[in-house]
Amino acid sequence: MTRRGVIAAVLGSAVAGHIVLGVVAGGAALTAIRAYAAPPAEPVFPAPARPVSPIVSPRWSTERARNDAGEARTVIAALAPLNGRTVADIGAGEGYYEPPLAHAVGRKGHVIAEDIDAATVTRLARRVRPLANVAARLGRPDDAALAPASVDVVLMVHMYHEIGEPYALLWRLRRSLRVGGRIAIVDADRPSGEHGTPPQLLACELGAIGYARTSSRPLGDGVYLAIFEPRALPDTIRVCR
Template identity: 50%
Template sequence: MLPLLAVLTGAAMALAVSGCSAAAPEGAVSSAAPPGFATERFPRPQRPVAGIVSDQWASEDSRERAGEAARVIDLLGIRPGMTVADIGAGAGYYVGRLAQRVGPKGQVIAQDIDRRTLDRLGQRVSRERLGNVSLVLGAPHDPRLAPRSVDLAMLVHMYHEIAQPYGLLANLVPAMRPGGRVAILDVDGPVPAHGTPRALLSCELAAVGYQEVAWHWIEGRSIYLAVFEPPAAAPEPERIVPCRAE
């Protein structure tokens, strides 16, 4: 989106700095996690990549009227004390709602690859006094999250915009805690139309060793919430076989 879960523009492709620090002031971006596998080691995805048109998928008012965030958060069983990473956080629709659910003993990591998007989100975090939110600046192939720091990673309406999905998924593995999960919210439709077909999503996640554990339809049979368990260790990039969109 938006977010990731997620702004993968040409200018952002050069970004390689990340930030994540619970001790940082509200709204600040600070450096922490080391880089993962280099992008050139991964196969190119054999499918199109949707262009980024906005830092939000739809207006917050319309999403709130539809009850999107409340339903997704309930389905994922997010509870106080958890650490949730919103990959491609964009304008931050989920950030405040997640911060409220995980509570003061939990943490929300708002990640994006666009510095200006994160700066705007940082202002919102400060304005809303979200003391349990930290900001991370990542790269298109690497979320740059600290090792063993995340219970749940969310990629909301942005997976179709990921230019290097195999890299992002592989480099996400070390950040996940034992029992951690990765949740992807997207439209079951063509990638150029800002969706990810179910078969393609399942194939790309499986190519990096992820196992699907739950599938929920959020809006009719069009918008889905897919939940995966990451592998114990990421495969070597050269061993990943890319999927092809039908």
């Protein structure tokens, strides 16, 4: 082999080595990227095989009772740090969580307060008007209408059991999450027809759309907080029973 041929062979091997190393080193990163990539074409979404609680009121209880329970403080602390982040409060009702969330995300952060009832959103918009970093938004039962890769935390408080199309909603929420994004759900540990969601049923329904539960903690009085992150999408959506 000529001297030029030897040099070419050595350089070729070196380049190939870098390519192989790059592929190996990038494997974990590619796995993470796939988890947050935009979902492929939407499937036909099945209906849940469980009772769906009716929406009784946009208020959970009196705000004084909620303050005394300290739930919002505990939940927001569990999601910290939120400064500079974007939080979407799905089913925000009349906006109890919005003032503390606005404070937690700070001037550089944003809070999207979403609800599916137009009259409720009108009242919600009125309440959050003084909060420069909070915007009220009307969504649909199957789509919160969030922009792609726009949200760091999706929060659902005492409303998951009222979602009539959970698989469609959860699928579409995936595309709104930024890398590292989370879904945080607060609900009561009781049957879904009685205004609650058993933790295992919740984990099953989110798992059917490729979310993994990363943490869970009791909040008192049978209420719990569960946090999920997206993983690989499943080949099929299996209805939980």
